[in-house]
Amino acid sequence: MTGQWKGFFEYGTQYGDKLSGEKVEFRLFLKHSDNGEFEGTCADLEGMGSSFEVSKIRGFTDHTFISFTKEYEQYHSIDEEGNLYPQTTGQRPRLSYNGQYDKSTNSFRGNWEIISNERLYFDGSLVQFSTGIWEMMKDE
Numbered sequence: 001m002t003g004q005w006k007g008f009f010e011y012g013t014q015y016g017d018k019l020s021g022e023k024v025e026f027r028l029f030l031k032h033s034d035n036g037e038f039e040g041t042c043a044d045l046e047g048m049g050s051s052f053e054v055s056k057i058r059g060f061t062d063h064t065f066i067s068f069t070k071e072y073e074q075y076h077s078i079d080e081e082g083n084l085y086p087q088t089t090g091q092r093p094r095l096s097y098n099g100q101y102d103k104s105t106n107s108f109r110g111n112w113e114i115i116s117n118e119r120l121y122f123d124g125s126l127v128q129f130s131t132g133i134w135e136m137m138k139d140e
């Protein structure tokens with residue numbers, strides 16, 4: 001996993017007609033450690049809603065399975081036109097990425113999700129997720 005990776009994430013249907021299917025290109029800079037774990041940074045480079053902000057990556061691989069989180073320093077909300085608005089309240093967003101290695105394309109691909117809305121609801125909370133797909137390959 002050590003090295004530079006390039007890829008994209010794609011917005012899911014929860015983002016509305018104008019954003020659904022739109023892609024954001026990213027670059028990951030990863031360092032592999034013991035037991036299949038890795039960490040690094042990611043920069044969203046180009047696409048609707050890209051913030052150019054560097055995020056932290058932490059994850060692991062297990063054979064062909066990959067799982068990692070991507071955590072931004074600041075929370076941004078995005079409108080249906082793809083404009084970003086910094087938010088001053090709430091927790092920093094943490095996205096969860098899961099996927100599989102595809103030997104035929106020499107890439108990882110899978111699904112991502114983020115808690116997009118959490119509200120108190122009677123004795124608990126009501127959570128809404130936004131999702132999408134992603135893919136990345138080693139940038140050699």
